[in-house]
Amino acid sequence: MTEKLNGLRILLVEDEAMISMLFEDMLIDSGAAVVGPASSVATALKMISTEQIDGALLDVNLGGEQSFAVADALIERNIPFVFVTGYGGAGVRDRYPEAPTLQKPFVTEDLQRALQQLATAART
DSSP: OHHHHTTOEEEEEOOOHHHHHHHHHHHHHTTOEEEEEEOSHHHHHHHHHHSOOSEEEEESEETTEEOHHHHHHHHHTTOOEEEEESSOSHHHHHHOTTSOEEESSOOHHHHHHHHHHHHHHHHO
């Protein structure tokens, strides 16, 4: 997996500090450059418009605010992303049926699999 993430700039959109640090560590260990983290929709949207981004990890709930506007902005720019949610994927699947979803809590292997999907999508 490491080679596939080398050189990719991954936007991290996550409002929980501990989870954000875990994602950052795994992304960096996998050779990716981390953009962010963004803990709000407004910050994420600004980063999307000002930073070069190859993919994103996108928490669905950011302090009570849903991040669907961020997903829409990523789709508009053809930037692949993986939703991360602790609330189940039903609401996400209804709105974004093709979007991969990582369910919290997750094990390392699940995160690695999600990152692999993201890297493959970013490289195509």
